[in-house]
Amino acid sequence: MNFENILFEENNNIGYITINRPKKLNALNKATIEELNEAFESAREDHDIKVIILSGSGEKAFVAGADISEFAEFSQKEGRRLAAEGQEKLFDVVANFPKPVIAAINGFALGGGLELAMAAHFRIASNKAKMGLPEVSLGVIPGYGGTQRLPQLVGKGRAMEMIMTAGMIDAQQALDYQLVNHVTAPEDLIPLAEKIAGKIMNNSMVAISAAIRAVNANYEVGVNGFEVEIDGFGSSFGTEDFKEGTSAFLNKRKADFPGK
Structure with missing residues (x-):
């Protein structure tokens, strides 16, 4: 380009x-x-x-x-x-x-x-x-x-x-x-x-993207940032990054996030 x-x-x-x-x-x-x-x-x-x-x-x-x-x-x-x-x-x-x-x-x-x-x-x-x-x-x-x-x-x-x-x-x-x-x-x-x-x-880019949306929601008129945070938090449980992050923590190893 x-x-x-x-x-x-x-x-x-x-x-x-x-x-x-x-x-x-x-x-x-x-x-x-x-x-x-x-x-x-x-x-x-x-x-x-x-x-x-x-x-x-x-x-x-x-x-x-x-x-x-x-x-x-x-x-x-x-x-x-x-x-x-x-x-x-x-x-x-x-x-x-x-x-x-x-x-x-x-x-x-x-x-x-x-x-x-x-x-x-x-x-x-x-x-x-x-x-x-x-x-x-x-x-x-x-x-x-x-x-x-x-x-x-x-x-x-x-x-x-x-x-x-x-x-x-x-x-x-x-x-x-x-x-x-x-x-x-x-x-x-x-x-x-x-x-x-x-x-x-080093962290989950999927989670970071959700965090960006949640933080920005606090500054949007008519948007309940807490609700956006709750939705983002809940959605995180369905990602491969969450499975990898929690597994790595429990097994005391460094996470290798797939970005999904």
């Missing part, structure tokens, strides 16, 4: 999806969103891929925002469509992806870039990273889920301040805010993501 704006490869059961527009600081445009959608859908069907590491190419940016030149002249209707289609094709796809998605933030993650990172299941950052939602400085608001996911991660007050000031925070502050899970040196960012991915892959 050939892409113009992203890189996509698989190695040791990890899918590496990298936004690759370094001259544009990896800014998101419609073409890039389309390619990211294709890559995630391909990764969904690829049984060799168990975990996704999402990053940006170069040393300066994860994704430095949306490509403003693409929508500067949009009407209200076009703006609404831009947000709706972007959320449907990419941001909600990432948030609800059945395989773990780790965002490795290697530089600027601004606007749509931070929104993309927040859609991932969790984030790690280079100590050179900077994060923010500067949309109000352009006379618009975050449109790819930022007003919803940022408060969920850092709390309402901090989210309001970040959005209203349009300012950036550094990696240490993002860690203090619990916006990212870990901060490390730039050269250690991908190795750390791979180390975490390795720990994840």
Whole structure:
């Protein structure tokens, strides 16, 4: 599969999806969103891929925002469509992806870039990273889920301040805010993501997929997350992974999950 704006490869059961527009600081445009959608859908069907590491190419940016030149002249209707289609094709796809998605933030993650990172299941950052939602400085608001996911991660007050000031925070502050899970040196960012991915892959990927659904259900309006958890827990008893996991535990051996 050939892409113009992203890189996509698989190695040791990890899918590496990298936004690759370094001259544009990896800014998101419609073409890039389309390619990211294709890559995630391909990764969904690829049984060799168990975990996704999402990053940006170069040393300066994860994704430095949306490509403003693409929508500067949009009407209200076009703006609404831009947000709706972007959320449907990419941001909600990432948030609800059945395989773990780790965002490795290697530089600027601004606007749509931070929104993309927040859609991932969790984030790690280079100590050179900077994060923010500067949309109000352009006379618009975050449109790819930022007003919803940022408060969920850092709390309402901090989210309001970040959005209203349009300012950036550094990696240490993002860690203090619990916006990212870990901060490390730039050269250690991908190795750390791979180390975490390795720990994840020691476990049942079937169970992890069910856990993703259950955790996400807590943030869905009108959905009883406890019921989703109960259903997922019960369904686990019918999987081959459950049989293998319990057998391995009782026989004091390492589990070899079939992923079924």
